[in-house]
Amino acid sequence: MADQQPAAAARGAQQHARRLHAAAFFDLDKTIIATSSATAFSKGFLAQGLLTRRSVVASAYAQLAYLLGGADEASTERLRAALARTVVGWDVETVSTIVRDTLHESIDPTVYAEAVELIAAHQAAGRDVVVVSASGSEVVEPIAAMLGADAFVATRMAVADGRYTGEIDFYAFGENKAVAIRELAAARGYDLAASFAYSDSVTDAPMLTAVGHGHVVNPDRALRRLAAEHGWDVLTFRRPVPLRQLDTQVRVTTGAVLAGVAVVVVLAWWWRRRRRGRPT
Structure with a gap:
């Protein structure tokens, strides 16, 4: 399948507008932004004493494995486990404050211009935009708001007495993303057959198959092959701006x-x- 350029995809988003209440679901890491949202705030966490230099190294190693590993299930699970161990005992309000105060510094430079164009095209066509990420809700919610998204799906960390326990109440990964999308569609009245989804990761195949218009972004060989099998459009994002x-x-x-x-x-x-x- 030949690659479809983002500008053409944006035009296609307009042309597929329907009267049905549809939505566009965007994975976050390496789809909207060119990095891992979960570790983008490490500098702020370090400055506030939540992270030690040793834990920063461990987090950076987990992120590197994620970025170089094609975002497969094993690398994503390693990143999840590392982050879960790291945040045990962290004060939730402190984390939210750091994310809010350093949001533009940490995330702004990594946003793909092509993703922003597609988000705008879908909203112009009357579709809700939903950010779907395996990162924690305290991180995903403000990023989604910054992007002008209408809703978000994210991992929910267990909290006791205002602090993270290291346990996870809901892990927004793999099949769980598709489950959350279906629940959101039922609650908001989305027609999934008329909806769109975008992701760079083969682990998001359940999300891509849950909608009528799947798209893969900067795919590796395995994801490109899967896209060919399902007829998903292939997009290339190159411009973090x-x-x-x-x-x-x-x-x-x-x-x-x-x-x-x-x-x-x-x-x-x-x-x-x-x-x-x-x-x-």
């Missing part, structure tokens, strides 16, 4: 369009007045 820069580009483009419209209106007004002034 800070959201603030994208916002500036949007404002500049919008300003240029409005200026052009203004010129056309003025010229039309001038032409009408000129014609009215001609003798009959």
